Amino acid sequence: MFQTLKDLFDSFTQPTPSQSPAERAHTVQLATAVLLVEVVRFDASMDDAERTTVVAALRSKFALSDDELARLLELAVTTSQTAYDYQRFTSSLNEHFTQDQKIQLVEAMWQVAYADARLDENEMHTISKVAGLLHVTHGEYIAAKMRAKETALL
Template sequence: MLKTLKDLFDNLNTSLSGSAALSPAEEAHTLQLATAVLLVEVMRAEPAMKDAERDVIIQALRRKFTLEDDEIERLFELAHDTARTAYDYQRFTRSLNDRFTQEQKINVIEAMWEVAYADHHLDAHEQHVISKVAGLLHVTHGEYIAAKLHAQESMRHKGMTDAKG
């Protein structure tokens, strides 16, 4: 199964931007990669990437997707590599807009806020990335703020943030 998953992940960069018909498994992996890339983009918004942010991304991917630990690690690494060469967010948000419900898109924004709060500091660049992605996902301002507050409260309960913002 891991080899099959790896093969699918290796072909996803093409499928994210292409219009070819995808199998259900390829479509699921495309959505997983798109979600993971957006989370990684929040982590990359600050010059110094921190382990706490990486850990929150891994936890978010575990909550959202039913994957084995090694598959989650591979997804994270692929997302990190893909994010380094991405020139915009639209190729990722397009996949999510086409296939996610509004609630699922709000959950992605909330997970992005959790990544931003993971290091106890909300950076302006992180906030800009999340705001941009929320707009591309057609998340309303009210939904955006509610996701932010929910993530902030969630991270506070986990003892991970004292951040204001």
């Protein structure tokens, strides 16, 4: 189902207006997954609670099988390790997501950050940076954070 890793990298660096709907869907799925993975990038490793939260967020957003979710997560981790900025991911989401979908993504990022029961400064910075690039207002950002915190029962 997923394109080769090189094709996906190329789709971010050389977007073509003639992308098929399936290619656009893959680009959006990968961009979403990478941003969720970026939240835990500075941890030594992604623990089970964080992995479960990332997979749950992707499952609720996209109609993918368990195998497809596992491959998407693996690809997102690999892509995240070589990512030098967030712009190439957020620009795709700005083009294809509604404001509500962007807020939901920011909330999902907060859920991932709270999943291991400790909030790291790097996690907060990453989410803040991505929220800005997604044009999520400060009020929407704080509301998403509060909802995620309530869900995490912290």
